[in-house]
Amino acid sequence: MVNRITNIFLKIRRLAIFRIFQRTMVMLMPIAVIGSYFKLFRDAVFSPDSFIYNIFNFDITLPDRFWYAGAFVSRGMVRVTFGLFGIYAAYFAARYTARLYRKDSTMAGMTAVIVIMFCAYANNLANNAGDHSPFSSSVLKINAVLLALLIGYGVGQIFHWLGKEHQPVNFEHATRIRERAWNAFIPTIFAIVCGVILGIMIYEFQIKFLNSSTFKGLVTQIQESNNILLIALLTIPVFILSWLGIGYPLISLSTTSNSISAAANLNFALKNGSAWNVPYKYLGSSLFYPYAEMGGASIILAMIVIILIYSKNKDSENIAKANLLPAAFGSTWGMMVGMPIILNPVLLPAIVIIPIINVLLAAGAIFGHLIQPCVYPVLSGTPGILVSFFGSNGDWSNLVFSILLFILDIIMFIPTMKLGLRLERGLKDYEGKND
Amino acid sequence: MKERMINLIRNPNFKWLAIVLVLLVALAIPGYSWMKADNHARAERRKSLLSPVIMIPGSSATTERFNQLVKQLNQKTPTKHSVLKIKVLTNGTLSYSGKINKNDNQPFIIVGFENNHDGYSNIKKQASWFDQAFYVLSESYKFNNFKAFGHSNGGLIWTYWLEHYYFQYSDEIKIKRLMTLGTPYNFGEKNINHKTQMLEDFIKNKDKLPKKLVVYSLSGGKNYESDGIVPEASVAAGKYIFQNQVKSYTAMTVTGSEADHSDLPQNKQVIKLINQYLLEPRKLRGPQNTGQAKEKSNNKK
Numbered sequence A: 001m002v003n004r005i006t007n008i009f010l011k012i013r014r015l016a017i018f019r020i021f022q023r024t025m026v027m028l029m030p031i032a033v034i035g036s037y038f039k040l041f042r043d044a045v046f047s048p049d050s051f052i053y054n055i056f057n058f059d060i061t062l063p064d065r066f067w068y069a070g071a072f073v074s075r076g077m078v079r080v081t082f083g084l085f086g087i088y089a090a091y092f093a094a095r096y097t098a099r100l101y102r103k104d105s106t107m108a109g110m111t112a113v114i115v116i117m118f119c120a121y122a123n124n125l126a127n128n129a130g131d132h133s134p135f136s137s138s139v140l141k142i143n144a145v146l147l148a149l150l151i152g153y154g155v156g157q158i159f160h161w162l163g164k165e166h167q168p169v170n171f172e173h174a175t176r177i178r179e180r181a182w183n184a185f186i187p188t189i190f191a192i193v194c195g196v197i198l199g200i201m202i203y204e205f206q207i208k209f210l211n212s213s214t215f216k217g218l219v220t221q222i223q224e225s226n227n228i229l230l231i232a233l234l235t236i237p238v239f240i241l242s243w244l245g246i247g248y249p250l251i252s253l254s255t256t257s258n259s260i261s262a263a264a265n266l267n268f269a270l271k272n273g274s275a276w277n278v279p280y281k282y283l284g285s286s287l288f289y290p291y292a293e294m295g296g297a298s299i300i301l302a303m304i305v306i307i308l309i310y311s312k313n314k315d316s317e318n319i320a321k322a323n324l325l326p327a328a329f330g331s332t333w334g335m336m337v338g339m340p341i342i343l344n345p346v347l348l349p350a351i352v353i354i355p356i357i358n359v360l361l362a363a364g365a366i367f368g369h370l371i372q373p374c375v376y377p378v379l380s381g382t383p384g385i386l387v388s389f390f391g392s393n394g395d396w397s398n399l400v401f402s403i404l405l406f407i408l409d410i411i412m413f414i415p416t417m418k419l420g421l422r423l424e425r426g427l428k429d430y431e432g433k434n435d
Numbered sequence B: 001m002k003e004r005m006i007n008l009i010r011n012p013n014f015k016w017l018a019i020v021l022v023l024l025v026a027l028a029i030p031g032y033s034w035m036k037a038d039n040h041a042r043a044e045r046r047k048s049l050l051s052p053v054i055m056i057p058g059s060s061a062t063t064e065r066f067n068q069l070v071k072q073l074n075q076k077t078p079t080k081h082s083v084l085k086i087k088v089l090t091n092g093t094l095s096y097s098g099k100i101n102k103n104d105n106q107p108f109i110i111v112g113f114e115n116n117h118d119g120y121s122n123i124k125k126q127a128s129w130f131d132q133a134f135y136v137l138s139e140s141y142k143f144n145n146f147k148a149f150g151h152s153n154g155g156l157i158w159t160y161w162l163e164h165y166y167f168q169y170s171d172e173i174k175i176k177r178l179m180t181l182g183t184p185y186n187f188g189e190k191n192i193n194h195k196t197q198m199l200e201d202f203i204k205n206k207d208k209l210p211k212k213l214v215v216y217s218l219s220g221g222k223n224y225e226s227d228g229i230v231p232e233a234s235v236a237a238g239k240y241i242f243q244n245q246v247k248s249y250t251a252m253t254v255t256g257s258e259a260d261h262s263d264l265p266q267n268k269q270v271i272k273l274i275n276q277y278l279l280e281p282r283k284l285r286g287p288q289n290t291g292q293a294k295e296k297s298n299n300k301k
Helices: A002-014 A016-045 A051-055 A064-081 A085-100 A105-126 A145-162 A174-204 A216-224 A228-244 A248-253 A260-272 A284-310 A314-328 A333-338 A345-367 A384-391 A396-412 A414-433 B002-010 B014-047 B063-074 B120-141 B153-164 B197-204 B232-236 B268-278 B290-300
Strands: B053-056 B083-088 B094-098 B108-113 B145-151 B174-181 B214-221 B248-255
Touching: A002 A016, A002 A345, A002 A414, A016 A051, A016 A064, A016 A085, A016 A145, A016 A314, A016 A333, A051 B014, A085 A105, A085 A145, A105 A145, A105 A174, A145 A174, A216 A228, A216 A248, A216 A260, A216 A284, A228 A248, A228 A284, A228 A345, A248 A284, A260 A284, A260 B014, A284 A314, A284 A333, A284 A345, A284 A384, A284 A396, A284 A414, A284 B014, A314 A333, A314 B014, A345 A396, A345 A414, A384 A396, A384 B014, A396 A414, B053 B120, B053 B153, B063 B083, B063 B108, B063 B268, B083 B120, B094 B120, B108 B120, B120 B153, B120 B197, B145 B153, B145 B268, B153 B174, B153 B197, B174 B268, B214 B232, B214 B268, B232 B248, B248 B268
Parallel strands: B053 B108, B053 B145, B083 B108, B145 B174, B174 B214, B214 B248
Antiparallel strands: B083 B094
C-alpha cells in the first residue's frame, strides 16, 4: 500500500514539468528567503499597525529618521524581491526547461523575461492602473508565481521544439556567440510573437487575471459565512491555490475583515466584555486566519519544526532553519519557495487536510464552550500561535488550544515526512540514472 | 520515551527552536499587556456617549470668539453645555481653559491658534496644529463621534483637516455633521471662474471627504453680494467641494440686521439653525441615554 502510494507520487514527481518547477523553485530559494526577512521587517516592525511597532511604541520611542530608513529599505526590498518575483521565476523556468532538452537555456530565459514583462505591461494597461509601469503589475508578484512558471515553461518548450541543440562550453569566442545568437533567433521570435498574442488577449479582453480582486468572491464567501461546513469546504480551493503558487486568496484572508458580521461580533464583545455569546460564533474570518492558517503556523511552521526535529537531510534542515524566524511571524514565502512547498505533489494532501481539521476542531471547541471566538482585531506580524490568544482578548484557554492544535499539526505532518523521505530515495536513484 | 527526549534535546536544531520560542514568549508578554490596553480603550470608545461639538473660530479670532454664541445656545437648555477651550501655540503645545462636565454628553470644544492669520499657507499650518489638538482630545476623551463647526476660515481649516488628516481616525471616530458659517471657500473672489489655489486643492482632494458627512454651509446676506466681507459667491463655491461628494450638502443664507460677517455667530437665526441642525435633538424626558440608544439603532438600519 505504502509502496503503491510512493510509486504514484514518484511518477508524478518525475514528470518533466514538475522536475522543472522544482528546480526553478530551489534556484529561487535565496531570493525568497531574503525577501521573507524583509517582509518580516516590513509587516511586523515597520508598519504602524504591526505587532512589534505597537508593543514597543515605536511611534514615540523610535526616532523618525530610523523609522523612515527602516520602512524605506524593507518596503523597497520586498518590492524588488517579491514584487518582481515573476521575472526571476519565468527566467529560471524557461532556462531549466530548455536545459532539460539541451537547448540554449540563457536565451530562453531572456525571452521569457521579455514575454512576461509584455504581459505585465498589457495587464497594467488593461486594468487602468494609476501606475503604468509594468514593474508594478500583479502578474509579476510572488502571489502569481504560477503564471510566471507557466510562461517560462511555455517559452522553454518553444525552444525545445524550434531551437538547435546546444552544449554549454567553458570558453566562447565571438563567432561562436554569433552562431548561438542566430540559432536562438527563430525560437525567440516565435516566443515573442506568442507573447504578443497573449498580451493582446489580456489587453483586449481586459483580463484582470490574478490579483487580489480576482478571488474576492471566494474570500468574502469564507469571511462572511457562519456555516462551518461551507468554510471547511472553501478552505480546500484556498490551499490548493496557494500550493499552486497563487497566494492572493490566502493573503486576502490574512487581513482583518470589516464585514458587517465581524463588526457586530466586535461590538457585542466590546459592549459585554467577552466574546462568549457573539451573534456569529463560527464566522469564517474568525476561524480561517487564527486556526486554518494560524498565521502561517499551521502548515509552514509545523513543517519547519518537524524537519528540524526529524529530518536527516542537511539541505532541508538549513532551509528550515533559515525560515524559522520569519515563519514564526507569518512571513512564509521563503519556506514555500525554498522547500519547495509550491507544486510539490507530496505535500498537497497534508496542505489541504490539516487546515480543514484545524477549522473543524476549533469550531467544535467553540461549540463546546472551550474557547472564545476570535473577534478582536489582531496586529499584522503577530506570531501565528498567538493569533487566537490575542484575538480573544487574551483568553488563556485559547492559548492552550492553539498550542495543542499546533502540536497536532506537527504530528499530522509525520506521515508526509516519511513519504517524502521514501520519495527522496526513489528520486535519487532515478535522477542518478537519467540527467 | 526518555531516550527519545534526550535525543531531541541533543539535536543541534533544538537550540534554534528554543531561541525562537524564548523570543516569542518575550514578545508575547508586552504584547499581552498592549493588547489588553488597546482593547480596553476600544471598548471605552465604543461605549462612550460623548459627542462633542468642536468649533474653530476664523482668522484673527481667539478661543473667546464664541462666548456670546455659547451663552445664547445655553439659554434655553436644561443641561448647560460645558465649554473646553484649547489654544494651540506655534510650537504645537496646547493650553487649556474651561472643562468638560462629567454628565455633559454634548460639550463644546473650541480650538484656537496662537498664529491665527489669514492665507492659505497659514490655513495649512492651522490644520496641522488642529490635528495635534484633535489627537490629544480623541485620546483623552475617547469619543466615537463628534460634530464640527467653523466660522469663516475655521471652515477652511475643517475642510483641509478632513481631506488630509481625518483618515487616521475615521475607523474609530465618525464626524457626523459639519456646519460652516460665512466660510470663504474661494477667499475674496467674487467670480467662480477665478479659482484660488486653495479651492483647486480642495476640489482635487474632495474624494477624501467622508462619504457619510452631512454639511451645512451658512452665509450672511448683508447686501445682495456679500456679508460685508466675504462674497456670497465665495461661500457658495463650497458646493464644488461638497456637492455629490458627502451625504448631503445644504446651503443657507441668513439676512437682516445681524447678517454682518462678524455678527454671524451671534445671529438669532444662526443660533436657531445650530440648534436645529448641528446639535443632537433635545431629550425631553426619560432616562439619559434613550435618545442616544434610539439613534444608534436607527443608524444600524
